[in-house]
Amino acid sequence: MLFIEAIRLALNTIRAQKLKSFFTLLGVCIGVMFLIAVVSIVEGMGRYMEKDLIGKLIGVNSFELRHRPNINMGDMDPSVWEEYRRRPRLYHDDVRPVVDALPAGTRWAVVSDNTLPISSRYSGGPRNAQISAVEGDYFAIRRFVIVEGREFTPQELEMGTPVVIIGQDVVKRLFPGLSAVGRELRMGGLPYTVVGVLESQGSAIGISFDNQVFAPWQSPVHRLLNRVPQIIDAVIVQVPTASQMTEAQERVRQVMRTRHKLRPAQPDNFSVQTAESALEFWNKIKRYLVLAGIALPAIGLVVGAIVIMNIMLVAVAERTREIGIRKALGARRADILTQFLIEAATLSTVGAALGVALGIGLAKLISAVSPLPATVAPWSVAVGVALGAGVGIISGVYPASRASMLDPIAALRQE
Amino acid sequence: MSQFTEGEVPLSTTAERQAVTAQTGATPGRDWVIVTRGIKREYDMGGEIVRALRGVDIAIRRNEYVAIMGPSGSGKSTLMNLIGCLDTPSAGEYWLNGTLVSSMKDDELARIRNKEIGFVFQTFNLLPRATALHNVELPLVYxxxxxxxxxxxxxxxxxxxxxxxxxxxxxNELSGGQRQRVAIARALVNKPSILLADEPTGNLDSQTSQEIMKVFESLADQGQTVIMVTHEQDIAAHARRVVALHDGQVSSDTRRERFLEEHASAIVAKGGVVG
Structure with a gap:
């Protein structure tokens, strides 16, 4: 029998029994809906991680020399923590040798950061902000744009002048309704003059990037950021092209190994962190999330399959006479089998299509009301619909084969 | 072995019928649309063997209009199922249109039903959710x-x-007579060798029954082979030949004139024969 004929027949059946069909489809529909929603959110988070979050934390063609990685996502072994804890810190004295070893044209920056309370005379009590003491080409590497005022001058950086460049949140909190440039804020009991305001950096997973204050590394604030004043948190390096990354990293490693007096057999007791190394964990977690995103809806699909199988068995019983008529008129076993298989597949594909639509809706809803981003992956739509059809065919096999095996005489006799 | 006499075959007595069977005992020729030889059908009803047909020999020529009669339990439904290729005999041979169909498999039988047989049922057996047109289309689909x-x-x-x-x-938007006419249209749409009707008027009032009988009559006049199974004598009387079954065997095989003569009193009592 013609394929299209069977689909038309199935759609007619669905139309004729709307409520029953709806309940039949519910399982598959919900399964596919959650599949699409979960995959969309995982996919959205992935895109976000790669493009926005890590990209913001670690710039293009950049790496960071740290005593231990600052982006640690996931289940860290206690022994790893223990080893991190015993590592020597980086000191400001390490900066010169490292920088000298870098290829020509390389940008570098030093940064120490911590959270400290800041205040101004224009607002209430002190508020915490992310304070960074920086040196070198920090703003260029991070591609921070100053929308008001100016960058630090070389003299300010060298002399440690008490000046600051602040983020939009700090402007709003400390200088509400005022122009911040030229005004004073206080950190660690000392006044600092605002010389620049940064463009908004947005936020990630609900954390704002705009509650930041930058000061020259040499300014007094650096003493408050770490236990020992000369400690620095990171040296950031940006090479002109991606091909120079490996070599620059290797040179930095060698300098640091020498400075830390490591024997060849000893492992590094410092970290060279790149965007890729920070993403490694995300990629691991993403695999689990996608797996969970497929495994959990799969339960829904299994329930859906059982429901469809049941409904199809009922349909075969209800339509025994129809099967008898069709057989009397010349339907072969294969014709009846195909008819019921396609009916089951059509039912569940309609359910899956509905689930895809609802899943996209759910993903958009979640990303609208929560900080989780969502991106609908075309492959997940295809997988969703294919799963639906597959579930229908699998759950249709048994009822359809029962229908095809019916004896036409007995089937015709049924009332 | 494959020759038999062409031309008029007398069928009025059991002896003559047996003579025909003897003649058609070999591979039946083109003129004979149905030939059965000693077909038996036994059912196993929970260990007890029910002999529904105990060796039936029937030969039906193209263009005949035959009624198969008998009381319930006579085996006429079983015979109809066998003739309609819905079932296969336990023993014996059945030739349809020169093809031995008694040993065919399910799917081959389905093809034969589709091409050679047009069914008309007592309960019409139309698909309730399909339009008249779609119902008639069904055999063509297959x-x-x-x-x-x-x-x-x-x-x-x-x-x-x-x-x-x-x-x-x-x-459900059609009257009984209209439904049966749809069923007849469906039965004929594939231009089958035989139109096989099972109690075609069983669910109709007498006036509508006569209408349907007229349709059958005119089909027979146009050369359609019609086989009708019924237990009503006045309906059987419309056919030009009546085969009576009793206890799974053919008890009589009469041409119409003789049948009318024999059963005139009964038919007159029921209001006569139209047509």
Whole structure:
């Protein structure tokens, strides 16, 4: 029998029994809906991680020399923590040798950061902000744009002048309704003059990037950021092209190994962190999330399959006479089998299509009301619909084969 | 072994019928649409063997209009199922249109039913959710005809039973007589060798019954082979030959005139024969 004929027949059946069909489809529909929603959110988070979050934390063609990685996502072994804890810190004295070893044209920056309370005379009590003491080409590497005022001058950086460049949140909190440039804020009991305001950096997973204050590394604030004043948190390096990354990293490693007096057999007791190394964990977690995103809806699909199988068995019983008529008129076993298989597949594909639509809706809803981003992956739509059809065919096999095996005489006799 | 005499075969007595069987004992020729030789059908009803047919020999020529009669339990339904290729005999041979169908498999039988047999049932057996047109299209669907051609052919068939105006109505929007006419259109749409009717008037009032009988009559006049199973003598009387079954065997095989003579009193009592 013609394929299209069977689909038309199935759609007619669905139309004729709307409520029953709806309940039949519910399982598959919900399964596919959650599949699409979960995959969309995982996919959205992935895109976000790669493009926005890590990209913001670690710039293009950049790496960071740290005593231990600052982006640690996931289940860290206690022994790893223990080893991190015993590592020597980086000191400001390490900066010169490292920088000298870098290829020509390389940008570098030093940064120490911590959270400290800041205040101004224009607002209430002190508020915490992310304070960074920086040196070198920090703003260029991070591609921070100053929308008001100016960058630090070389003299300010060298002399440690008490000046600051602040983020939009700090402007709003400390200088509400005022122009911040030229005004004073206080950190660690000392006044600092605002010389620049940064463009908004947005936020990630609900954390704002705009509650930041930058000061020259040499300014007094650096003493408050770490236990020992000369400690620095990171040296950031940006090479002109991606091909120079490996070599620059290797040179930095060698300098640091020498400075830390490591024997060849000893492992590094410092970290060279790149965007890729920070993403490694995300990629691991993403695999689990996608797996969970497929495994959990799969339960829904299994329930859906059982429901469809049941409904199809009922349909075969209800339509025994129809099967008898069709057989009397010349339907072969294969014709009846195909008819019921396609009916089951059509039912569940309609359910899956509905689930895809609802899943996209759910993903958009979640990303609208929560900080989780969502991106609908075309492959997940295809997988969703294919799963639906597959579930229908699998759950249709048994009822359809029962229908095809019916004896036409007995089937015709049924009332 | 494959020759038998062409021409008029007398069928009025059991002896003559047996003579025909003897003649057609070999491979039946083109003129004989149905030939059965000693077909038996036994059912195993929970260990007890029920002999529904105990060796039936029937030969039916092309263009005959035959009624198969008998009381319930006589085996006429079983015989109809066998003739209609819905079932296969436990023993014996059945030749349909020169083809031995008694040993065929399910799917081959389905093909034969589709091509050679047009069923008309007592309860019409139309698909309730399909329109008249779609019901008539069904055999063509299984014959593998294209949708467009199917629609045209089915519409023509409905036109022949004067139901063009009701083409898009569903069975529950049609009267009993109209439903049976749809069923007849469906039975004929594939141009089958035989029109096989099982109690075609069983669910109809007497006036509608006569109408349907007229349709059968005119089909027979046009050369359609018609086989009708019934337990009503006045309906059987419309046929030109009546085969009576009793206890799974043929008890009589009479031409119409003789049948009318024999059963005149009974038929007159029921209100006579029209046509």
């Amino acid at each position: 014959a593998g005809m294209s949708a467009k051609q199917r629609r045209e052919t089915a519409a023509e068939a409905l036109d022949r039973v004067q139901l063009t105006s009701r083409m898009h109505h569903k069975p």
